[in-house]
Amino acid sequence: MFDIIGDIHGQAKKLQQLLIKLGYQKSDQGFHHPDFKVIFVGDFIDRGPYQLETLQIVKEMVDNGNAYAVMGNHEFNAIGWMTENQQKPDTFLRQHNHVHHKQHKVFLSQVGDSSPLHQQWLSWFKSLPLFLDLSAIRVIHACWDNQVIDKIMPYLDHRHCLKESAIQAAFTPKTALFDYCEVLLKGKEITLPQGVYYQDKEGTTRHKSRIKWWLNQADTLNQLCLIPDDEQIDALQRKVDFPLDSYQDCKPVFFGHYWLTGTPIIQTPYIACVDYSAALASGKLVAYRWQGELQLVNQHFIY
Numbered sequence: 001m002f003d004i005i006g007d008i009h010g011q012a013k014k015l016q017q018l019l020i021k022l023g024y025q026k027s028d029q030g031f032h033h034p035d036f037k038v039i040f041v042g043d044f045i046d047r048g049p050y051q052l053e054t055l056q057i058v059k060e061m062v063d064n065g066n067a068y069a070v071m072g073n074h075e076f077n078a079i080g081w082m083t084e085n086q087q088k089p090d091t092f093l094r095q096h097n098h099v100h101h102k103q104h105k106v107f108l109s110q111v112g113d114s115s116p117l118h119q120q121w122l123s124w125f126k127s128l129p130l131f132l133d134l135s136a137i138r139v140i141h142a143c144w145d146n147q148v149i150d151k152i153m154p155y156l157d158h159r160h161c162l163k164e165s166a167i168q169a170a171f172t173p174k175t176a177l178f179d180y181c182e183v184l185l186k187g188k189e190i191t192l193p194q195g196v197y198y199q200d201k202e203g204t205t206r207h208k209s210r211i212k213w214w215l216n217q218a219d220t221l222n223q224l225c226l227i228p229d230d231e232q233i234d235a236l237q238r239k240v241d242f243p244l245d246s247y248q249d250c251k252p253v254f255f256g257h258y259w260l261t262g263t264p265i266i267q268t269p270y271i272a273c274v275d276y277s278a279a280l281a282s283g284k285l286v287a288y289r290w291q292g293e294l295q296l297v298n299q300h301f302i303y
Contacts, residue, residue, distance in 0.1 A: 001035060001036050001037075001289075001290060001291050001292060002036060002037055002038070002039050002137065002289075002290045003022050003033075003036050003037070003038050003039070003287045003288070003289050003290070003302075004038075004039045004041065004137075004139060004254040004272075004274050004287060004288045004290060005018065005038055005039070005040050005041065005274065005285070005286070005287045006041055006256045006273075006274035006275040006276060006278060006285060006286045006287070007041065007042065007043035007072065007256040007257065007275045007278060007279070008040070008043065008044050008048070008054050008058070008278060008285065009043055009044070009045070009046055009047040009048045009054075009074070009278060009279035010044070010045060010046065010047055010048025010049060010050050010051045010054050010106065010107070010279070011048040011049075011050065011054065011278050011279060011285060012048075012050035012053035012054040012057060013050065014278055014285040015054060015057055015058075015285060016057070017285075018285050018287060018302070018303065019031045019038075019057075021302060022036070022287060022289070022302060023036075024036075024038075024066075029060070029064040029066070030057065030060035030061045030063075030064050030066060031057065031060075031061055031066060032061075032064070032066040033066070036289070037065075037066055037067055037068065038061060038066065038067035038068070038287075039067065039068045039069070039070075039132065039139050039254070040058055040067060040068070040069040040070070041070060041072065041139060041140075041141055041254065041255060041256035041257075041274060041275070042069065042070050042071050042072020042073070042074070042075060042128070042141040042185075042256060042257075043072030043073065043074045043075070043141065043256060043257070043275075044058055044069075044072065044074070044075065045074050045075065045078060045107040046074045046103055046104055046106055046107050046279075047106060047279040048106070048278075048279055049106075051106060051107050051110040051111065052110055052111065055121060055124075059124060068132060068139075069128055070128060070129055070130065070131055070132055070139055070140060070141055071125065071128035071129065071130055071141060071161075071185065072141045072185065072256065072257070073141060073142065073185040073186045073257065074103075074104075075125040075128060076125075076170075076181065076185050077094055077100070077103070077104065078104065078107065078121075078122060078125055079093075079122055079125055079126060079167065080092065080093035080094030080170075080171045081093075081094045081096070081100065081104055082114070082118065082119075082122055083167060083168075083171070085168075085171075086168055087168075087172070093167070093168065093171035093172075094171065099204055126161065126162070126164070126167075127159075127161060128161065129156075129159050129160035129161050130152070130156065130160050130161070130162065130181075130184055130185070131144070131149065131160055131184065132160070133160075136251065136252075136292070137251060137252045137253070137254065137290060138251055138252070138253040138254070139253070139254045139255070140184060140253065140254075140255050141184070141185050141255060141256055141257055142183075142184060142185050142186055142187040142255060142256070142257040142258075143183050143184055143187045143188055143213050143255065144184075144247055144253045144255065145183055145184070145188075145213070145245070146249070147245075148180050148183045148184060149184070151176070151180055152177065152180040152181075152184065155169075155170075155177050155180075162181075186210075186257070187210045187211070187213065187257060187258070188210070188211050188213045189208045189209060189210055189211060190208065190209055190211050190221075190224065190225065190242060191207065191208050192206075192207055192208060192209055192221070192225075193221075193238070198227055198228065199228070200228065209221075209225035209226060209227060210225070210226040210258065211224050211225055211226065211242070212224060212225075212226060212267075213244070213246065213247075214246055214247055214267045214268060214271045215244055215246055216244060216246050217244065218240060218242060218244065219239060219240070220237055220238065220239060220240055221237070221238060221240050222237055223240075224240055224242055226258055226259075247268075247270065247271055249270065250270060250294070251270070252270050252271070252272070252290070252294075252295075252296050253270065253271055253272075254272050254273075254274060254288060254290075255271075255272075255273055255274070255275075256273065256274055256275035257273075257275055258273055258275050259275060259276075259277045260273055260275060260276050260277065261276065261277055261283075262276075264276055264284070264286050264288075264298070264301035264303060265298050265301075266296045266297070266298055268296075269295040269296055270295065270296065271296075272288050272296050274286045274287065274288050274301075276303065284303040285303060286301060286302070286303040287301070287302045287303065288300055288301055288302075289301075289302055
């Protein structure tokens with residue numbers, strides 16, 4: 001039985017409070033529970049005030065067999081930030097531009113850019129699997145797509161971690177692996193109509209939107225797209241004909257990534273997002289307590 005916990009983003013205090021509420025106890029081997037293990041959906045770093053404290057809690061639980069963890073897009077991006085681009089000397093796989101630095105600066109300031117500690121945590125990030133496909137449930141950071149997962153397997157090791165030899169291609173646009181990583185770690189997107197854009201939570205102008213990949217049908221852009229609640233865009237009411245290949249399996253899948261708000265609810269009886277904007281002061285760090293049920297229920301969210 002598992003407690004699947006959403007994106008933490010350096011909010012170690014919220015994590016400690018949630019673990020205690022879930023009945024975990026702290027010992028010299030970290031937090032542990034007699035009946036449950038945690039599965040973390042990634043995005044441990046960036047934004048929040050307690051970067052290292054968060055990583056230490058998570059890694060200690062994983063090392064002692066009390067938790068599993070998958071890679072989030074922020075851990076993936078951190079690898080690209082520090083990995084030299086073999087095709088362009090003196091540059092890195094993730095560009096060191098203003099937007100990327102703004103997203104990553106809190107982690108860099110606390111870990112020490114290029115320090116031995118920084119390198120240590122990057123090595124750990126590389127050891128995180130892209131997904132877990134357990135006997136009864138699945139966990140991934142952003143989007144479960146069976147076809148993409150089948151195609152990415154040659155680039156992964158036996159633990160479903162990216163092979164070292166695949167990292168360069170994973171950050172190289174127009175490669176197949178780049179596209180696979182974009183879907184699994186960052187979710188599917190749609191390009192908005194010309195002239196339509198919005199401001200994301202960090203003030204960056206976006207001309208693409210993440211989509212609700214779990215839907216069976218969406219008649220308008222507003223139904224399909226994940227746009228911040230305070231963005232009122234009339235153009236999103238227009239009709240859309242977007243092919244949705246939604247998740248049809250009966251094995252429950254859990255994910256994070258989408259900065260949801262409000263009261264946590266399942267997306268379908270087999271799909272649940274556990275990211276409810278914990279990085280925000282008003283946001284919730286959410287867990288879904290899976291107790292072996294074949295179909296998910298709203299009552300099992302704890303936050």
